[in-house]
Amino acid sequence: MATDGKAFSRWLKDARISELKLAPEQIAVLQSAHCFRERCGTDYYSQRILTHYLLHCGTGLKVAQIARLAGVSRPTASEQQGLSSKQVVQTAHHRMAGRPHGKLLPRHAGSVAQFIVSHPEATRMDILDFIERAWKVRVSTVALFHFMKKYGLDKAQRSVAAESEEPPVIEVASSASGGLPAVAPPPPKGFFLPTPSTRGRSPSFRRR
Numbered sequence: 001m002a003t004d005g006k007a008f009s010r011w012l013k014d015a016r017i018s019e020l021k022l023a024p025e026q027i028a029v030l031q032s033a034h035c036f037r038e039r040c041g042t043d044y045y046s047q048r049i050l051t052h053y054l055l056h057c058g059t060g061l062k063v064a065q066i067a068r069l070a071g072v073s074r075p076t077a078s079e080q081q082g083l084s085s086k087q088v089v090q091t092a093h094h095r096m097a098g099r100p101h102g103k104l105l106p107r108h109a110g111s112v113a114q115f116i117v118s119h120p121e122a123t124r125m126d127i128l129d130f131i132e133r134a135w136k137v138r139v140s141t142v143a144l145f146h147f148m149k150k151y152g153l154d155k156a157q158r159s160v161a162a163e164s165e166e167p168p169v170i171e172v173a174s175s176a177s178g179g180l181p182a183v184a185p186p187p188p189k190g191f192f193l194p195t196p197s198t199r200g201r202s203p204s205f206r207r208r
Helices: 005-014 024-040 044-056 063-070 074-080 085-097 106-118 124-135 141-150 155-164 203-207
Strands: none
Touching: 005 024, 005 063, 024 044, 024 063, 044 063, 044 074, 044 085, 063 074, 085 124, 106 124, 106 141, 124 141
16 A cells, blocks of 8 residues: 655654665565554554564564654563563553553452462463453553552562572581581580579578
8 A cells, every 4th residue: 555755754754764774675564554553543552563563574673763663662662572462462451441440459469469379470461361350350560560569479579588488508517427417415404503583692692
């Protein structure tokens, strides 16, 4: 499908991309992307889909250039590099659908923690799906992040907790024979002085 040459050139210029330095294959792909943008608009869903397409269609452009073309931030485009198509759709869905609906409550923390323990490889999308199935509550990834951080369920805090639960290692010197570790015998019963019942000198001491 043909695209308006002036609008296409202005789109590239706004993204700080020189049209003269592009190969014919790159221009063809970007013209197709521009047609998609003109027809579908610049709403959040269209931006995320266009970003995902440009990141994985072999344009040879830098992430910052793709971010400017799609109208998203540089960190958003960089984060989207490692997502599958399904995850992109789920992220957009949870981001938009989570705003007007219910929120996570303190009573949800126990069930979420149990799900994380029983599913150690679960992603944030998996946790969001579990929450929606369990309580019919849709929340955004940002809300989930703050919820997990508040109740110590994020990976960083779980790692610190796991390290603190490890039993301390006590080094004991081995015996001279090289066998079992040497254990010091307990002191005799008369080793410690009895605790005085009253302050000052005792009567027996004064008689002496």
